[in-house]
Amino acid sequence: MERKRMPTRICWNCHVLSNMKLPQLGTRYLYEAGTQLMDCMFPKLEDCHGNRESSFVIYVCANCGYPNIARYPQDENVDFDEPEEWIPASSIGKEYSDVPRTVADAASEAYKCFSIGAYRATVITARSVLEAIATEKISSPANDRGRDKGLKEKLKNLVDEGVIPSQLGDYASAIKDIGNGSTHNIFEPVTKNEASYILDFLDMIIDEVYQRNAKLKKLAAKSQEFSRVKEAKLFGKH
Ligand SMILES: [Zn+2]
Known part of the structure; x- marks a missing residue:
């Protein structure tokens, strides 16, 4: 699976708009291609007896390294750059100048x-x-x-x-x-x-x-x- 693009979001931890990359899971052999999207997708079909309504991918914020979880619909043509939801949600406040x-x-x-x-x-x-x-x-x-x-x-x-x-x-x-x-x-x-x-x-x-x-x-x-x-x-x- 060739995936050059990465989803982006405002990270819930560092509050910076960041690329969400796949975590580097252990590579045992030199010829292994690194972590694949499917490796980071949960629940595994064998664990949920085949009835999966949504799938979740655990990403890592490229800026701070904290995990960010994307939820995708159970759909064959799912666009992995556009998750339905990010967990945890990132709350965005507002800066005010000249205000107590x-x-x-x-x-x-x-x-x-x-x-x-x-x-x-x-x-x-x-x-x-x-x-x-x-x-x-x-x-x-x-x-x-x-x-x-x-x-x-x-x-x-x-x-x-x-x-x-x-x-x-x-x-x-x-x-x-x-x-x-x-x-x-x-x-x-x-x-x-x-x-x-x-x-x-x-x-x-x-x-x-x-x-x-x-x-x-x-x-x-x-x-x-x-x-x-x-x-x-x-x-x-x-
Ligand atoms: Zn972050």
Whole structure:
């Protein structure tokens, strides 16, 4: 079997997009051609009494050497470069600049949940991050009776107190419906679209609350530098 190509994936261990190669099993004789795909495929037909729904190939990450398992359908024309699934799933977070570490870590975790299809966990995590940001930024997170305001009211306060523009507040009304059930009833289904919407919204809020000001400060610093240079030129200094 001549196979030049190798499947690639983002390795669950080193998080680098890597080639997945066959492990080097012991070569006993000089004329042996090395490890063949079939050597690394499980379960063996003799072990599963011939009824195999999927087959699994154990690969090794070319970058870090950790095993990554590919699942293939039981099909004669299977494309070994395109597995149906990789095990373990690789979760992919997100990097945020100019955002407090705690907020960035928690928001990144919501992205990790999304990347492995855990949409309920995405929504619950994202809602919690939104609520934590709002609690910190609004003047009074508790209502008149001293009770904690809900996410809906806190998002409204963010708009009223000018922390986020009113346009974003309009999109917030959808957030109150998405996953509001799942915080009270974990069995409530959450779609991929809903999870994706709340992540987009979370990113907008993070941008408004943290990143926009940082960008403005950088702009201000540059603009000051320009005027210093201009002044120096006017007065013939170098
Ligand atoms: Zn790796």
